[in-house]
Amino acid sequence: MTATPPVWDPAQYLRHAGHRARPFTDLLARVPDLPGDPPRVADLGCGPGTVTTLLTARWPTARVTGYDNSPQMLADARAHAGPRLDFRHADLTTWTPDETYDLLISNAALQWVPGHLDALPAWLDGLAPGGTLAFQVPHNLDAPLHTLLRRLGTGPRWGARLADALRPTDSVHAPGVYLDRLARLGCATDVWTTTYHHVLTGEDPVLDWIKGTGLRPVLTALADDPEARDAFVAEYRDLLRAAYPPAPYGTVLPFRRLFAVARTAD
Structure with missing residues (x-):
């Protein structure tokens, strides 16, 4: 069975902008x-466009x-x-460049693109000599945020739906996989990971966070059955409360991300 694409909620996503x-x-x-x-730039998976505007600040003459x-x-x-x-x-999943770009950049989108490794050659072919492909993706599918969601969603009560x-679990690959693939494609490549420790506030802030991203497919799948x-x-909220207990200053959400910057030959 093919899952229905998630319906996104920009307002919810931007609550943690x-x-x-x-x-x-x-x-x-x-x-x-x-x-x-001037440079030609594409933001792949731009979402509500708020970070896309940062590209125009970095390169004021770019299109x-x-x-x-x-x-x-x-x-x-x-x-x-x-x-x-x-x-x-x-x-x-099907996009390929229809013109030459100086930069293809993607922020937290490729984890939603099955087979994105296979798209890299065509994307690199769309770059000018000396152009860059840069992306970051969440690299934390082993974190409670996701393991609890998978355990609940595949359990006896919810698995069928x-x-x-x-x-x-293979929607994002190990850092070395990206490094090897991009380097073999002829790029000067830099790959790294960073773990952010986000201090979130408010009621059930970790649930509020994932409602804007990783929970969207579940919310979409159950949209016709509000009960x-x-x-x-509610079940997932209770699991998250135990996994991410609040401190006096807020609730800490450790979040690891993977980054890659690959520059083509001049």
Whole structure:
């Protein structure tokens, strides 16, 4: 059975906008100078467009396009459009560059793209000589945030309805896999991981966090059964409360991410 694509909620996603933007700025800091003048840039999986605007700040003369397959996210993103910034619909499982880019960048999107390793050659072929492919993805499927979700979603009560909605455990690869693939494709490649310790506040903040991202497929799968949806969320909430207990200053969510910057030959 093929799972229904998740329905995204930009407002929920942006409730933790500051924490979610930091990995993008850390990735952006490692992107080298671009060969084009002005540069041509694509943001793959741009979401609501808030971090896409950082690309225009980094390269004020660049022409930047954000791509996403969520109508909800694109509706928000287009509010940021301007003379050199536009947003278009694209499905990254099939998208290939239709023009030459100086930078392809992706922020927390490739984990939703099955087989994205196989897309890398075509994406690199779409870069100008000396161009860069840069991306970051969550690298924490072994964290309670996800292991508890998988355990609950594949258990006796929910497995028949939700097993196909859960992100597979191989949706992100080990750092060495990306390094090897990109280096063999002729790129000067830098791959690293970072664990952020986000201090979240408010009621059930870890649940609130994942409602904007990893829980979206489950919420979509149960959207036509609000009673079941609320029951699942309540069970998951209780598991998260035990796994991420609050401290006097907030609730700490350790979150590991994987980064890659690959520059093509001049």
